Every structure is written in structure tokens, then in C-alpha cells.
Amino acid sequence: MKLKKIVLFLVLFQIHDAKLDAYLDYKSPFHPTISENGMVVSQNLESSEIGTMILESGGNAVDAAVAVGFSLTTTLPRAGNIGGGGFMLIYTKQTGELFSIDYRSRSSLNSNLKDLFGSKSPAQIQDDDYDLTKYGYMASAVPGTVYGLLEAHERFGDLPLEQVLQPVINQARNGIIVSYDLHNAIGSSLQLKKDPESRKIYFQNNKPVAIGSLMKRPDLAKTFEAISKEGKDGFYDGWVAEKIQSSMKDNDGFIDSNDLEQYSSKFRDPIGVNYRGYSVYTQGPPSGGGITFLTALNVLSYYNLGKYRKDSSLTYHLLAEALRRGHNNRSHHVGDPDYYDVPTEGLISKGRAKLLAKNISFDKASKASSIQKYNHIEESKDTTHFSVVDRNGNAVSNTYTLGYSFGSGVTIPETGILMNNQMRNFAYKYGDKTSISRASSPGNRFEPGKRPMSTMHPIMVFNKKGELSLITGSPGGSQIPAANLRVVTGIIDFDLHVGDATMLPRIHKDWPYDDLDFESSVSQDNLNLLDRIGHQLELSDTIGSTQSIQIINGTNYGFADLRRPNAGVSIEKSN
DSSP states (O other): OOHHHHHHEEEEEEEHHHHHHHHOOOOOOOOOOESSSSSEEEEEEHHHHHHHHHHHTOHHHHHHHHHHHHHHHOTTTTOSSSOOOOOOOOTTTTTTTEEEEEEEEEOTTOOOHHHHTTTOOOGGGGGGGGHHHSSGGGGGBBBBBHHHHHHHHHHOOOOHHHHHHHHHHHHHHHEEEEHHHHHHHHOOOOOHHHHHHHHHHHHHHHHOOOTOOEEHHHHHHHOOOOOOOOHHHHHHSHHHHHHHHHHHHHHHHOOOOHHHOOOOOEEEOOOEEETTTTEEEEEOBBHHHHHHHHHHHHHHSSSGGSSTTTTHHHHHHHHHHHHHHHHHHHHHHHTTTTTTTOOOOHSSHHHHHHHHHHOOTTTOOOOGGGOOOOOOOOOOOOOEEEEEEESSSSSEEEEEEEEETTTOOETTTTTEEEEEOGGGBBBTTTTOOOOOOGGGGGGTOOOOOOOBOOOOOOEEEEOOOOEEEEOOOOOGGGGGGHHHHHHHHHHTTTTOOOOHHSSSSOOOEEESOOOOEEEEOHHHHHHHHHTTTTTTEEESSSSOOOOEEETTTEEEEEEEOSSSSTEEEEEEEOO
């Protein structure tokens, strides 16, 4: 009898040990959150949890995404917003359709170069002249976030808007606990302190709100309530619009009631390429980031990346060269498609990629002048992305921004609305024949009523069976394509789980600049080899912050990038 008990114990132990070993998967140190139910991944866990609250209330992925988009205005004010703009991809599982909503901010119809730069010609504009496009009321373009999120809800949402926004209203009214990250972000933002209304909200006794204190946002809650009851009119008309207009008028800003009334988001066709049998889709123009990213994938498709180590110097070199060629494409040819005929199909064609790939050397870094342009700006890292999937397989990939951290620094009195500084994203040196930078791009030249080019590009990837397999995106300004490229190639080329792919060391290579930015986790041996072949190395802060959901055989694997604090995955509880 005793022997039987010992044998039974050993059998049970072996079964338990096998399960434990499979669960821990010691080969992978970065474990995603796993669920067969709905999931939200964003740069703030509290906002992710509001998203899953909506899912648990019977909402779908779009309902949850709308709630998260509004919630991040409170929890991540340096990037989450209703005073900015962005892009959203929506996948409907039942129909198999993919939609793209462009809700990028656009310049006021009243904006003009004379007010910004006086009588200076493009060639005369110096770095110091850009201040009015960076800070204060003139820096703000017409916000698109509210219109875009509500357009998505009207078209695809299941729950009433009031139900979707109620937890967001409660969150703003009841307040959030100020984190170390939020406290320090406020302290690092010089423009916030210059605006009287922003000072009232984000500072106490002339110091950033204290860590651990309760930060209530009653004005923002009041604005959310107006939007909840009146929809788009609650922002673009009525008392909120009047506050925006009057504040702009009193402070020499461009935006007026006509700008607000005429703003609309736009449904545009997503753009995509086939990469090793996977269908990779993202945002087209006015996103230049999408074209950069897809160009890089196309260039890499001519190399068997998988036969090299995921962290070899050759892998970093090929990533850098592919990114440089992608940035060349966006720098010359991308702008608002309503104002400029962007040759998108040509730019992301395999033929164009083959031409770009031909002059890549394995033992020498390329020069900017060696990259042939297709014949037919200072950027901020404080953007944010979130990914959502519901239990029925519907999904949202969303990236939006205020521009700089905390945008223009301007808060509209009595509304809590922090405004963007997207006027800085235009190419103001168009016509200056001495400039070879993006500042002279014809597609992105400044015009009233126009959307400036952006590097934001939410992503969805479909596997060889046509099934949705990855939802991802990142903040990071010009570094966004680099962050996204590292994750997508990590999964497809190196067969990594989303956690491992996310935490791979990252590099960034732009055009026409020679620097190769690298994270500190890139090994010194690799840096020595990259330096030897001519890359000009520059240590970077962390590159991007991808918020991703990988889907394998109907199971969702969520991973919040560890590069930025307070990000988190939230999963829908089972009924």
C-alpha cells in the first residue's frame, strides 16, 4: 500500500512538474498576459482596466477603445488627449474587413506664415524661429481626437455613448493618484509652467503635483459629460467650442468656430504589403511612418533575416539600412493626400524596394546621398498607442498624440483640454533649395486647412491563413517605425513570442542624418562592428514603447512594453 502511494505521488508530481515547466517556459524571460477573452494593452494600466470594464459590460473592441482613448486624457496627459489627433485601424471579425480612420489634427483655415515667421523666406527661417509652432496658442492645430473616436463609435460601437464614457467621467471627477512618472513628466515640461490654466492643474505651490497625491480633474469631467450627452457637438459646438474659440482669440491663436465646425475625420484605405506570407497593414498618408515601415519590410524581404541571430551586428545593420531607405521615401514624398498626390503604391512596391536593396553593402554603411529618391522636422517621442481585442475577435489598433510632451502646454480654461502643437510638423522650408531635410518636403509644405505628415502608424498583421495575428504600435516620433519593425520582424523572422520580440534591443536610422541611435542593451561587441563599417553611433534613450496583442489559435497574448512605466495589460473577466 505504501509503495502504491509513492508511485502515485511520483506520477502526480511529474504531471504537475510538466504543467509548471510548460507554463513557466524558462526559455522565454518575458511572459505575456494570456487570455481567451477580450484584452486591452495601453501605456496606463488604469486606462486599460477601464477598457476591459466596457468589454465586461457587453461592449465590443471599438467601445473599449473609445473609453481608453478618453481615459488616457486623465491618466497620461502628456500624450493621451482630446486636444490632439491620430489614427485608428478597426478590424471586424464577422465581415473580415479592415478600416482606417484618419483623425489627424489639421491647420486652421486662418493660419498663415506671416504671423508665424514674419516676412522671412523659407531659406531665412532659423531654429529659433520655430517657437510659435511649438508652444502657446499659435502652435495648436484643430483637434481631431474627439471626432475620430466618436466616428468610430457611431459606425462600429454596440453600447450607448453615455455608458462608454461614464467610467471615464467618474475617473476624472474622482481623481487619480499621481505617479512618479507623471510627477517627473510635469517637472520636465517647461511650456506647462508658462500657461496660467496649466499651472493651476499640474502644479501646487509652484511645484509639480506631488507623488502619491490625488489629482482630480473636475473641468475635464465636465467636458466629458458634454461630449457624452451631445456627441461631437459637445466638443465642436456649444460651450466647449466657445471656450476654445474665445481663448484662441484672446491669445492670438488661429482656431475659430468655423475651424471646429468644418473639421471631420476621414475613412481612408489602409496600406499593406506581403512580408514572408504575412499580410501587414498600417496607416497610409498623411502618415509617413506607415510608408517608412512598409518600405523597410519590403527591403528586408530581399534578405533572409532569419538565418542571422536576432541580435547580431548584421541584423542591426540590415535593419538600419532598411529604415534609412524607408525614411528617404517619407521625407520626399508624403503629405496630406487631400492636398498632394502621394505616390503610395510606387513607394511601397516591390520594384522600388528591390532598387533600394540593391545598393546595400554588408560591410559598409550607406551615405544619405547614395539613396535614390523616388521619381514621380523635429518630432516628439511623446505619442501613445493602445491595442484592443474583444472575445469575438474584433480589434482596434490606435496611435494618437498631442505632439510634444503635453503638446503646446496650453489648457483651455474651464474645460481641462490640453491643446496640441501639431503646427510644428509642417515643412516650412519648402522652396529652400539649400535644404535637404524633411523641412523642405513638397508633400508636407504648410497650407491652411491641411493635415501635417506624421510618423504614427498603428499596425495589424494577418498570418498565412488570413487570420489576425498581431495588433501593435508605438510612440516615439521618428523612431516609431524602428520600434514597430523590431517587433514585427522579431515575431515573423525569428519566431519569437510577443514578449521576447518586444524586449529585443532596438536601433534607429533616419534620413538624411548619419547617426545610428541605439539602446544601451545593444552589446559592445555589436557596437564595435557597426562602428567599424561606418555607422556613426549615438546612444539613445529607450526607443518606442510598443503595446501589443499577439493572437495564436484564438488565444490572446498581451505585452506592455517595459520601456515606459505604468503601462499594463488588462483582460476581460469570464462571465
